[in-house]
Amino acid sequence: MNEFDFSRIDIAAEITTFLIYCLSTLLIYQGFAYLQRATKQIWLNPMLLTMLVVIPLLLANNIAFEHYYQYSKIYSFLLEPAIVALGFPLYQQVQTIRAQFNKVMLVLVSSISLMLAVNVVMAVYIFNQHDIAVSLALKSITTPIALALTEQMRGIAAITAVAIIIAGLVGAIWGIRILNFLGIKSKRAQGLAIGCASHALGTSNISQISYQHGAFSSLALILSAIITAIFSPIIIPMILSLMA
Amino acid sequence: MHFFVVLIPPSLYGMLILSAGLHFNIFNPEKMEASITWVIRNMGVCFVPAGVGIMNYFDLIQASGVQVLAFTIVTTIVLMILVGWSFQKLFREFKDE
Numbered sequence: 457m458n459e460f461d462f463s464r465i466d467i468a469a470e471i472t473t474f475l476i477y478c479l480s481t482l483l484i485y486q487g488f489a490y491l492q493r494a495t496k497q498i499w500l501n502p503m504l505l506t507m508l509v510v511i512p513l514l515l516a517n518n519i520a521f522e523h524y525y526q527y528s529k530i531y532s533f534l535l536e537p538a539i540v541a542l543g544f545p546l547y548q549q550v551q552t553i554r555a556q557f558n559k560v561m562l563v564l565v566s567s568i569s570l571m572l573a574v575n576v577v578m579a580v581y582i583f584n585q586h587d588i589a590v591s592l593a594l595k596s597i598t599t600p601i602a603l604a605l606t607e608q609m610r611g612i613a614a615i616t617a618v619a620i621i622i623a624g625l626v627g628a629i630w631g632i633r634i635l636n637f638l639g640i641k642s643k644r645a646q647g648l649a650i651g652c653a654s655h656a657l658g659t660s661n662i663s664q665i666s667y668q669h670g671a672f673s674s675l676a677l678i679l680s681a682i683i684t685a686i687f688s689p690i691i692i693p694m695i696l697s698l699m700a
Numbered sequence: 701m702h703f704f705v706v707l708i709p710p711s712l713y714g715m716l717i718l719s720a721g722l723h724f725n726i727f728n729p730e731k732m733e734a735s736i737t738w739v740i741r742n743m744g745v746c747f748v749p750a751g752v753g754i755m756n757y758f759d760l761i762q763a764s765g766v767q768v769l770a771f772t773i774v775t776t777i778v779l780m781i782l783v784g785w786s787f788q789k790l791f792r793e794f795k796d797e
Contacts (some may be wrong), residue, residue, distance in 0.1 A: 485745040506748045511755045521756050538743040539711035543718030544736040547729070550719070563787045571779045578775070582767060587758075595772055596779055599747045604709035614753030615760075615768070621751075622769060623776040630779060640784040649784030650755040653776050676783070682716075685708050696715075 477527040498628045498661055503649050504647050517620045524666050527680055534602040542598070549675040556644070562653060564676065568683050569691060571596070576695045586696050593692055595619035597681040598655045605685060609692055620655070627654020628661040647672030 488502035514524055545621050550557065572593055579589035590611030594602045599620050606616040631650040640646060643666055650658040651673030663670030721727040754761070761768075 473711050481748055482745055485748060491743065503744050503751060505746050506745075507751045509752065510748065510752050512717060514752070514755065521753055524752065525749055531746040531749050534746045535743070536711040536714075538739055538746060539709070540714035541736045541739040541743075542730070543715040544722065544732065545740070546715070546719045547722040550723070559791050560787075563783060563790065567779065567782045567786060571775065571782065574778075575775055579771065581770065583764060586770070591773075592768070592771060596776065600743070601712065603747070603750055604711065608709065612753075612757065613750045614757060616753075617747055618750035618754050619768065619772045622772045626766055626773050626776045627780055630777075632778065634777060635784050636783060638785070640781070642788050645784040645788040648782045648787050649782075652783045653780035678715075682712065685712050689708075 457569065466488065475526045477524055478530065480513075481506065481510060481528055481531070492696070495653040498657070499625060501625065503617075507618075510555065510622070528630075532603070535603060539600045539604070542600075542681075545674050546678045549671050549678070552671050553675060560648065560672075560675065561679065563648065564679055565683055567586055567652065568596075568680055569687050572688055572691045573695060576692055580699050582695070586610075588615060589696065590692055592619055594684065594688065595623045596653050597684045598677055600682040601685055605688055621657070624654045624657025627658035631658055632662060632665070643668040644672045648676045651676030655681075 459549040468600040479591045485502055485506045488500070488505040491505075492500045492502055510524075514521065514579075553560070575593040576589050579592045580586065583589065585626070587610060591606055591613075592615070594609075594611065594616055597605075597620075599617060602616050602620055603613055605611075605691075606613050627650045631654060632646060635646050635649060640649065647662060650662050655677045655688050659670070662673055718727070722729050
């Protein structure tokens with residue numbers, strides 16, 4: 457009887473911890489998401505701000521990340537169905553720009569493969585650590601797929617996640633300005649470039665400019681994730697083994 | 701050598717199957733549009749726990765945080781310019797209307 461009672465108490469405590477971690481993460485995130493929608497400021501990124509609140513909270517209460525993650529990793533599991541949901545915008549965009557699909561693929565495959573290789577070589581040269589190189593090479597694509605690939609190639613998930621937000625903010629804040637300055641003014645080229653380098657953050661920002669920006673950007677965001685998923689497990693380990 | 705064994709994350713197959721199913725009219729897009737829009741709009745919270753893991757890498761941030769930041773910014777801009785420039789140069793016939 458005693459043992460039975462103990463296990464009941466444990467389960468209650470486990471469920472309470474689970475609910476506290478998950479709900480507080482969700483509440484903080486929703487608060488910042490609301491703030492961003494109200495202010496329309498790109499740099500008030502809810503993911504980044506939530507991390508900046510949750511980390512000091514955990515440190516102040518002496519809670520190890522492992523303990524927090526043990527209860528909140530249900531969110532990471534939810535990324536899998538979230539990836540599947542991206543099939544919907546892919547279907548919509550492939551319909552609208554079917555005529556240029558092959559040429560879009562040609563540009564994306566060659567640019568992404570080249571930059572994957574350049575990223576890995578440079579990152580290994582600068583940081584001399586393979587896990588960081590993997591994380592930084594995968595930073596241009598949408599988070600759920602990048603995290604799945606990071607895990608597969610033994611990168612550091614946290615660095616991938618943060619680098620992805622930085623890459624997204626770069627394209628969302630400066631993307632159009634840089635491309636205009638360099639004379640890359642076609643709406644399709646701008647959409648493609650920002651969707652490829654700055655995934656959903658860049659896409660959501662430039663979709664407000666024109667329909668073509670949005671269509672090419674969302675197509676680039678999903679296609680580059682698929683291309684990276686196919687090519688990075690070949691290119692990255694190959695270069696890492698050559699540089700070892 | 702496993703160069704020819706391509707390991708795509710399993711959920712990506714799910715995404716391609718969903719997309720193909722919609723394309724070939726097996727699934728009804730009108731029925732799922734609302735729920736999919738909701739999922740995509742709210743999926744940001746799912747990345748928070750993985751990102752909080754950065755708290756285990758404070759030494760790295762102290763030692764080379766600036767380099768990581770600079771590396772990310774520069775390579776992102778280079779990729780963006782490369783894609784935009786090659787698409788515009790190679791396919792000049794795509795003039796915006």
